[in-house]
Amino acid sequence: MDGVLWNAWVWLDGRFGRGSVFLKGGAVERISPPGQMMEYGAIDCSGYHVFPGFTDAHVHLREPGFSEKETIGSGTAAAARGGFSSVCAMPNLDPVPDGPESLEVELALIREGARVRVLPFGALTRGQKGKELADLAGMAPFVAGFSDDGFGVQDAGMMREAMEEAARLQKVVAAHCEDSRYPAQDPQSEWRQLARDLELAAKTKVKYHACHLSCAQSVALMREAGRAGADATCETAPHYLLLDAGQVRDEGRFRMNPPIRAREDREALLEGLSDGTVGLVATDHAPHTEKEKAGGFHSAKNGVVGLETAFSLLYLHLVKPGLLPLARLVDAMSGAPNRRFGIPDGLAAGLPASLSVWDLAAEGPVDASLFLSRGRSTPFEGWQAGGRCLMTLAQGRVAFREGI
Numbered sequence: 001m002d003g004v005l006w007n008a009w010v011w012l013d014g015r016f017g018r019g020s021v022f023l024k025g026g027a028v029e030r031i032s033p034p035g036q037m038m039e040y041g042a043i044d045c046s047g048y049h050v051f052p053g054f055t056d057a058h059v060h061l062r063e064p065g066f067s068e069k070e071t072i073g074s075g076t077a078a079a080a081r082g083g084f085s086s087v088c089a090m091p092n093l094d095p096v097p098d099g100p101e102s103l104e105v106e107l108a109l110i111r112e113g114a115r116v117r118v119l120p121f122g123a124l125t126r127g128q129k130g131k132e133l134a135d136l137a138g139m140a141p142f143v144a145g146f147s148d149d150g151f152g153v154q155d156a157g158m159m160r161e162a163m164e165e166a167a168r169l170q171k172v173v174a175a176h177c178e179d180s181r182y183p184a185q186d187p188q189s190e191w192r193q194l195a196r197d198l199e200l201a202a203k204t205k206v207k208y209h210a211c212h213l214s215c216a217q218s219v220a221l222m223r224e225a226g227r228a229g230a231d232a233t234c235e236t237a238p239h240y241l242l243l244d245a246g247q248v249r250d251e252g253r254f255r256m257n258p259p260i261r262a263r264e265d266r267e268a269l270l271e272g273l274s275d276g277t278v279g280l281v282a283t284d285h286a287p288h289t290e291k292e293k294a295g296g297f298h299s300a301k302n303g304v305v306g307l308e309t310a311f312s313l314l315y316l317h318l319v320k321p322g323l324l325p326l327a328r329l330v331d332a333m334s335g336a337p338n339r340r341f342g343i344p345d346g347l348a349a350g351l352p353a354s355l356s357v358w359d360l361a362a363e364g365p366v367d368a369s370l371f372l373s374r375g376r377s378t379p380f381e382g383w384q385a386g387g388r389c390l391m392t393l394a395q396g397r398v399a400f401r402e403g404i
């Protein structure tokens with residue numbers, strides 16, 4: 001896109017300053033103080049806020065294999081509506097991307113249907129079965145990293161082998177920590193495997209990333225990890241930051257893995273996010289069909305959607321009341337994932353335009369029936385959300401635009 005976003009509050013170096021964003025050839029040409037007069041053909045952004053495009057390091061786009069739940073097209077439309085210009089897609093697909101050929105099936109669909117940048121994760125093990133190493137070297141040039149998301153790798157020897165190979169390739173291992181000796185409801189299922197992984201990560205020197213952390217013990221382990229010599233980062237999701245077990249009802253839309261835990265866990269995650277121990281916020285956007293989420297908590301599949309509500313919920317419920325600095329949230333949703341996964345997005349002159357324009361004064365209830373995602377299952381139905389995304393540019397292209 002060429003043009004000018006005139007007279008906005010632009011997020012630069014960790015704070016807002018008034019400016020106009022000049023776009024040329026799909027890149028940010030310059031950001032300069034707004035003139036008195038609006039440039040011809042410019043988009044009036046007076047009163048609006050321009051953020052770097054967000055990056056979600058953990059989404060499920062369900063293609064290939066499960067297009068009844070979501071497609072690359074619908075999932076990336078939802079991402080753009082939430083202000084995301086890049087997403088990293090998990091490999092629990094059919095075929096599972098566990099080598100260059102199966103990965104190519106997914107890459108072809110991305111080339112065809114993605115509205116924003118989609119960087120896939122390759123599987124860590126063949127078929128995500130935890131028994132045999134996937135072809136990491138064959139996939140390395142095309143992926144954000146490697147993950148068996150959805151399953152914990154139970155065998156420590158297998159995990160060590162995977163980490164050694166990923167370290168050699170200088171790629172991230174993103175781990176779904178779940179020790180199957182414990183029920184998912186027990187926080188030990190998460191933190192015991194995280195503790196094992198952090199030890200292995202320190203030994204193998206791999207870039208290790210823990211997915212969707214949900215409990216206080218995990219935050220404490222992450223706080224110690226750097227001291228023990230591990231190159232470790234982690235993410236949590238909006239539902240672990242905003243909900244605790246007391247709010248969970250017997251409905252499928254509260255069912256995800258790991259589950260919503262106790263109030264102390266939520267508070268520890270927020271503290272970790274505030275002090276940087278928890279570096280990333282990712283949605284774990286995991287759409288299912290209506291039927292799969294119907295019939296109460298226990299019969300529903302694990303997973304809720306999150307791309308279209310993540311920023312606006314966290315902004316209204318954490319940033320506005322002063323519980324989380326805005327700069328922490330913006331870094332957790334853009335700078336931190338970009339640095340970790342080597343994604344060259346950012347809001348600065350000379351870079352491809354990846355940004356989102358928000359009306360932060362707009363407030364309204366979450367209404368899943370309006371989602372662009374095929375998944376409609378959210379624990380936040382009816383919650384107030386603050387801020388409305390008006391436009392998202394992804395690597396220079398308009399991925400979403402409404403009301404501006």
Ligand SMILES: [Zn+2]
Nearest residue numbers: 090149150284
């Ligand atoms: Zn996931």
